[in-house]
Amino acid sequence: MFKGMISALALGVVLTATASSSVESVIADAVAANKQAKALGHEWNVTGKAIKAAQAALKAGNEAEAMELAAQAKYMAEASVYQANDEKEAWKLRVPR
């Protein structure tokens, strides 16, 4: 019984640590993509705020919320990079003839 409790607690600690590192990984992806967007001149003003919010939620121990915010930040950062690359040619179609 006692051994079982110890195992359950240990598993809980492992799962929590895994969740934290998983959130940290998503935040790191978001930060890297946002940095790329900035270098391309396409950083969105909402991405940095979302990254900070995810970091704050993680620090406060709200991992589910942190993961959701981190995923949003990563999505926005990657979308801004996509926009930057797509617009390298797409802008020409808007020049009037």
Add this chain to the structure above:
Amino acid sequence: MKKLTQLGILVSVAVSAPALASPEQDRATFEKFYESRFPQVAEGDFINGVYSILPAAREQWEAIEEFPPYEVAIELGEEIYNTPFANGKSFADCFDTPAQRENYPYWDSERGKVVTMEAAINECLVENGEKPFKTKKGKLAEVSAYMSYESRGQTINVQIPDDPAALAAYEQGKQLYYTKNGQLNFACSDCHMYGSGLNARAETMSPSLGHTSHWPVYRSKWQDMGTLHRRFAGCMTNVRAKPYKALGEEYSNLEYFLTYMSNGLEFNGPGARK
């Protein structure tokens, strides 16, 4: 198959041609676009921005212009312009006359960059051992307001010299104008070219022809004066993009392109807008 290949080449040329047009071809097409879209606007009247296309709003604006909210800024700007720096010199040692708008923006071949009038004001300060002004409002906008007022009636005549770097700066400004940015995925041209005359919420979007003629501007929304680059930054914020640095390369090149598009129109700054 050969015909298909030829067709493909033709389509490719047709699509890419506008981006490769000369600045003067660009300007003629740009002007024609707005003249066709707003045939009711009198020649030269696009310098009045959205009021050139909204008769009812124009009446209110003309009433505001009787006691213009930028008047104080002109007076403060004149005082700053004539106040000696710590070394005894003043802006008059950098500019032969405050009526300088017609000389800006210009391509500085030696330094390989576009120089705007506001950048030149700050450069004058630095050259004389003074701290540069903040770049979007305050003293910079006041000196700019005074100099713009003194320049009223001058003709916009931006030159793009025979220098590949100057043309590249112009092209970068042009690219920025037509490039979508921000989470809302808007280009300047989406609102101020293809959306001009339409509404964004309660506001009518102004045409870009003549956009750079009347700066700096007293905006009721700001309750303050602001430079053209302040407005550029505001637009970028509105579409949820991170703004570029005022007086930096991006906005200077955008100003170079947009002002060139208005060549032949008059400078009529400073202005008052909602």
